[in-house]
Amino acid sequence: MSVSPPATACDGHGLCAELFAEWIELDDWGYPIINPAAVPPGLEAHGRRAIKECPKVALRPEAERANDPVAR
Numbered sequence: 001m002s003v004s005p006p007a008t009a010c011d012g013h014g015l016c017a018e019l020f021a022e023w024i025e026l027d028d029w030g031y032p033i034i035n036p037a038a039v040p041p042g043l044e045a046h047g048r049r050a051i052k053e054c055p056k057v058a059l060r061p062e063a064e065r066a067n068d069p070v071a072r
Contacts, residue, residue, distance in 0.1 A: 001039045002062035003047050009058035020050035
């Protein structure tokens with residue numbers, strides 16, 4: 001599993017970085033900088049929680065984005 005946001009969906013709330021600090025940092029404006037590597041199995045639960053709790057529903061597993069023509 002990889003995690004990524006569609007660039008236009010994120011409003012920079014920063015909740016993802018609070019919930020998944022092992023994988024997501026925030027830039028100077030509060031937008032996520034996400035490690036592009038696959039999330040290790042031991043951290044997938046954290047990634048799924050960050051995806052679920054995103055207030056803008058901006059985070060999705062990379063496999064779902066690949067099938068979304070808007071996210072490309």
